[in-house]
Amino acid sequence: MSNSRSSGSEHERTYHHGDLRRAILAAALDVIAANGPAALSLRDLARRAGVSHAAPAHHFKDRTGLLTAVAAEGYALFADALAGAPDLRERGVAYVRFAATHPAHFQVMFQPDLYRADDPELLAAKARATEALRAGVADLPPGGRGEDDRLAGVAAWSLAHGFATLLLSGNLADATEGREPEAVFRSLTGLIFTPEYRRDG
Amino acid sequence: MSNSRSSGSEHERTYHHGDLRRAILAAALDVIAANGPAALSLRDLARRAGVSHAAPAHHFKDRTGLLTAVAAEGYALFADALAGAPDLRERGVAYVRFAATHPAHFQVMFQPDLYRADDPELLAAKARATEALRAGVADLPPGGRGEDDRLAGVAAWSLAHGFATLLLSGNLADATEGREPEAVFRSLTGLIFTPEYRRDG
DNA sequence: ATTCGATCTAGTCACTGGAAAGATTCGAGC
DNA sequence: GCTCGAATCTTTCCAGTGACTAGATCGAAT
Numbered sequence: 001m002s003n004s005r006s007s008g009s010e011h012e013r014t015y016h017h018g019d020l021r022r023a024i025l026a027a028a029l030d031v032i033a034a035n036g037p038a039a040l041s042l043r044d045l046a047r048r049a050g051v052s053h054a055a056p057a058h059h060f061k062d063r064t065g066l067l068t069a070v071a072a073e074g075y076a077l078f079a080d081a082l083a084g085a086p087d088l089r090e091r092g093v094a095y096v097r098f099a100a101t102h103p104a105h106f107q108v109m110f111q112p113d114l115y116r117a118d119d120p121e122l123l124a125a126k127a128r129a130t131e132a133l134r135a136g137v138a139d140l141p142p143g144g145r146g147e148d149d150r151l152a153g154v155a156a157w158s159l160a161h162g163f164a165t166l167l168l169s170g171n172l173a174d175a176t177e178g179r180e181p182e183a184v185f186r187s188l189t190g191l192i193f194t195p196e197y198r199r200d201g
Numbered sequence: 202m203s204n205s206r207s208s209g210s211e212h213e214r215t216y217h218h219g220d221l222r223r224a225i226l227a228a229a230l231d232v233i234a235a236n237g238p239a240a241l242s243l244r245d246l247a248r249r250a251g252v253s254h255a256a257p258a259h260h261f262k263d264r265t266g267l268l269t270a271v272a273a274e275g276y277a278l279f280a281d282a283l284a285g286a287p288d289l290r291e292r293g294v295a296y297v298r299f300a301a302t303h304p305a306h307f308q309v310m311f312q313p314d315l316y317r318a319d320d321p322e323l324l325a326a327k328a329r330a331t332e333a334l335r336a337g338v339a340d341l342p343p344g345g346r347g348e349d350d351r352l353a354g355v356a357a358w359s360l361a362h363g364f365a366t367l368l369l370s371g372n373l374a375d376a377t378e379g380r381e382p383e384a385v386f387r388s389l390t391g392l393i394f395t396p397e398y399r400r401d402g
Numbered sequence: 403a404t405t406c407g408a409t410c411t412a413g414t415c416a417c418t419g420g421a422a423a424g425a426t427t428c429g430a431g432c
Numbered sequence: 433g434c435t436c437g438a439a440t441c442t443t444t445c446c447a448g449t450g451a452c453t454a455g456a457t458c459g460a461a462t
Contacts, residue, residue: 217426217427217428242418242419243418243419244418254418254419255420263420264418264419264420
């Protein structure tokens with residue numbers, strides 16, 4: 001590692017950036033979070049990182065490759081976030097919190113048009129996340145009821161996902177009104193879930 | 202109206218298209234439904250309509266203007282679809298059905314980055330849709346309970362919206378498995394809503 | 403020290419969105 | 433029927449972008 005570029009505020013021009021992949025990814029997340037995936041430009045990211053316009057290609061192949069990397073990283077972080085939650089309700093809260101704290105990742109993850117959905121690394125991370133979700137649903141009903149379990153899982157997923165996407169698209173601005181979105185979602189779950197589907201106090 | 206262009210299969214070249222605005226909009230919906238909003242190109246749409254690449258600009262100003270028109274039309278159709286439903290549950294079903302039958306509209310509507318959210322026509326249509334949603338939530342609890350009403354409304358909205366977006370992003374493929382998404386959603390609502398929040402049989 | 407692979411640069415091409423200026427057609431009013 | 437203004441469409445042009453290629457530079461292992 002020749003040059004980490006973290007010592008001075010001015011970019012010290014050297015041939016090798018040091019950690020261009022991370023720098024491009026970080027810049028991409030900024031742009032996406034601010035203006036959406038459509039506003040993302042490889043050349044702009046290269047400029048921000050202080051490298052030539054063709055440099056990112058070596059790390060991500062092309063634009064789709066960059067977004068694939070974003071989605072893969074997103075699913076990995078997502079799986080970790082979900083795994084840390086104790087019960088179903090808190091897993092839903094973690095779902096919403098992830099969307100709120102990682103809006104760029106979340107947006108890209110759920111727009112498969114933007115990336116290569118067959119990427120191996122992405123598939124592995126997504127599988128981990130899916131497993132974390134499924135595990136959350138598995139401890140849901142007292143006894144397995146077959147088809148209803150699956151439906152209940154889809155319902156819980158839909159509830160959390162809908163809240164998260166509405167939040168990111170700005171449609172819950174007046175519903176939350178300054179309150180923490182997670183908190184709103186938490187009280188919301190207490191309202192809609194029937195008692196036998198609750199695990200929390 | 203000089204030339205409707207609907208008589209023959211071959212485009213009869215005339216200077217005026219006849220209904221270019223509709224033609225461009227229709228082509229745009231096709232492209233978005235097939236490959237997402239990112240794949241949309243004004244020049245491509247112009248080619249499909251058989252006009253010069255600058256022709257669409259007169260009807261939509263720019264790319265953002267076209268997407269604004271898509272969103273506005275979407276909200277108008279959405280309001281109509283929601284207004285036709287008798288009770289809250291069927292309004293949710295209508296929500297999901299709209300997303301399934303108008304995927305392009307739906308996708309654009311809930312990505313405000315793509316269009317001009319302050320467009321007057323769009324705002325009017327969105328207000329109608331919001332009103333239709335609010336009315337659906339209003340007849341929900343037996344007696345008004347203040348803050349809980351609002352939360353329940355957000356919950357119902359989140360449930361329908363989450364199901365719809367997961368459906369469009371391909372995440373419910375194995376959960377529906379050939380069955381009509383609407384039907385799956387309908388049975389899902391019966392499972393998750395507490396009895397006192399139900400109106401249906 | 404040399405070599406090899408990884409990283410980055412420079413140059414190029416096709417495509418896109420957008421703006422400007424001109425051509426064609428429509429339709430209202432005479 | 434004719435003219436004229438407005439709407440619609442074409443042509444031309446420019447800057448920005450993604451992607452490809454060839455070459456320059458660097459790092460590290462041998």
